[in-house]
Amino acid sequence: MNDPNWIDHALTAARPEAVAALLRYFRDLDIAEEAFQDACLRALKTWPANGPPRNPAAWLIMVGRNAAIDGVRRRAKQVALPDEAAISDLDDTEAHVAEALDSADYRDDVLRLLFICCHPDIPATQQIALALRIVSGLSVKQIARAFLVGEAAMEQRITRAKAKIAQSGVAYGAPGPVERAERLSAVAAMIYLVFNEGYSATGETIAARAPLCDEAIRLARLLLRMFPSEPEIMGLTALLLIQHSRSAARFDADGAIILLEDQDRTRWDRKAIGEGLALIDKAMRHRSPGPYQIQSAIAALHARAPGSAETDWAQIERLYASLEHFQDSPVITLNRAVALAKVDGPAAGLALIAPLEPRLSSYFHFHGVRGAFLMQLGRRAESRAAFDRAIALAGTAAEAAHIRQNIDRMMQEAAK
Amino acid sequence: MLYAIFCYNDEKVTSAWSREEDAACMAALGAVQEGLKARKTLGPVARLMPTTAAVTLRKGKGEPLVIDGPFAETKEQLLGFYVVDCADLEAALQIARDLGVANPTGAYEIRPMMLFDPGTGIAALNR
Incomplete structure (x- = not known):
């Protein structure tokens, strides 16, 4: 195809592998990034005339490594640079490097690169910023825009996070199976955070933050290509794809959230849903359920239903119950109660959430859901009190507006 | 032709x-x-979905083996393809197994399609 941006795309595609391998050689993030930048500059000079190399990542690693070694030597004793043509002429060595790359260490390189962004001492927002900068290659300006902070402040955060990583030391040996599984799980959680950062945007921030969802999906696919038999990574990718499939239907013209049951389902992206469903099918074959697979299965049941009324709430309730076995969270029980109420009525839902009150007493959704159950049961005064509590706890104007709608509906019912 | x-x-x-x-x-x-x-x-x-959505049914001695991911054995070449309509992966795999009984060597890659125009x-x- 005629792709005018083919060099940009090839460089973006090769970035995770190339930076990850350069990090293994130099064991320093700044040197690895700089080496990659140098290699990209040379690619921009030589690729337009020569066409893309057979293996762009291998080319960039080789050229980046040479450039960084030259830089170190130059700083050491000001020796002359080797001939540019000699560096660019990689035809013989490229295949060899590519072969060395096409192995498990390269997979562990990329996993390591992603994993160092998940360092437990680094706050979640900085982990995300670091991953977007180092792995995805977004500019500091783009990241700052997504996090609604100034460029200088974001630069400082990233620098601080990198310093923390450098201090803490990173294991460069090949990880064992347990360590690899732990890294994979930390990286999956970080990718989910990147996605949520984009997905939770509302109003004016949508345009700036929504691209984070696309980045997260790209990272999840990268991980899945490297670990094609990990059912949880299939589940994660499916979950992100299905949630993102609703993006065109999630907001009204003012940028306020439209709830799932009120969304125009014809605007859901059926291609993304199809890919998500295919991944869930694959994951199920492994008979090894996990939280991402369960959440993606719940998302899939919503995606398959033509409307809220036709949704298989009984199955959703069972899935939330199995999710509770993996994650002890009152929020999961709250979600289960919503599904249970659709099947067995609001009284059952109310009974299930009653014990959650001490843990969720300052949680907006708890009071919103409780108010809705009470409203359906005709207990108007109690419902009104729960809705008022929810409004007091609402994080956004859209959340409060949604509760007010419920109150209005209840008042109209009462007046009849 | x-x-x-x-x-x-x-x-x-x-x-x-x-x-x-x-x-x-x-x-x-x-x-x-x-x-x-x-x-x-x-x-x-x-138009096919990404290879990450594919599985491969590897034929040969005994029960065929289902492997995650695309068929990437460069020693063998793409010789043809089928388009089938199935409810889920299991149904598609069953068709591949049945085909495999008739043609017991090599492999079938089962890749969902993103777009199909007959x-x-x-x-x-x-x-």
Whole structure:
């Protein structure tokens, strides 16, 4: 195809592998990034005339490594640079490097690169910023825009996070199976955070933050290509794809959230849903359920239903119950109660959430859901009190507006 | 003569395309296809999902083995393809197993399709 941006795309595609391998050689993030930048500059000079190399990542690693070694030597004793043509002429060595790359260490390189962004001492927002900068290659300006902070402040955060990583030391040996599984799980959680950062945007921030969802999906696919038999990574990718499939239907013209049951389902992206469903099918074959697979299965049941009324709430309730076995969270029980109420009525839902009150007493959704159950049961005064509590706890104007709608509906019912 | 044209590209690169770039590429390809349809020379057109959505049924001795991911054994070449309509992966795998009984060596890659256009018929075939 005629792709005018083919060099940009090839460089973006090769970035995770190339930076990850350069990090293994130099064991320093700044040197690895700089080496990659140098290699990209040379690619921009030589690729337009020569066409893309057979293996762009291998080319960039080789050229980046040479450039960084030259830089170190130059700083050491000001020796002359080797001939540019000699560096660019990689035809013989490229295949060899590519072969060395096409192995498990390269997979562990990329996993390591992603994993160092998940360092437990680094706050979640900085982990995300670091991953977007180092792995995805977004500019500091783009990241700052997504996090609604100034460029200088974001630069400082990233620098601080990198310093923390450098201090803490990173294991460069090949990880064992347990360590690899732990890294994979930390990286999956970080990718989910990147996605949520984009997905939770509302109003004016949508345009700036929504691209984070696309980045997260790209990272999840990268991980899945490297670990094609990990059912949880299939589940994660499916979950992100299905949630993102609703993006065109999630907001009204003012940028306020439209709830799932009120969304125009014809605007859901059926291609993304199809890919998500295919991944869930694959994951199920492994008979090894996990939280991402369960959440993606719940998302899939919503995606398959033509409307809220036709949704298989009984199955959703069972899935939330199995999710509770993996994650002890009152929020999961709250979600289960919503599904249970659709099947067995609001009284059952109310009974299930009653014990959650001490843990969720300052949680907006708890009071919103409780108010809705009470409203359906005709207990108007109690419902009104729960809705008022929810409004007091609402994080956004859209959340409060949604509760007010419920109150209005209840008042109209009462007046009849 | 009928020809099959298979599209190959690096998925890492195509997944770096933005939604707009992807849509622009599909629109440009669509325009070429319209011309071919007008000339009654276009049969079915398909776009496949990423290889991460694929499984491979490896045939041979004993029960065939189902492996995650695409078929990437470079010693063997793509010799043909089927389009089947199934409720889920298990049903598609069963068809592949049945085909494998008739043709017991090699492998079948089962890859979901993202887009399928059966075409408007090839004039030469209707004569």
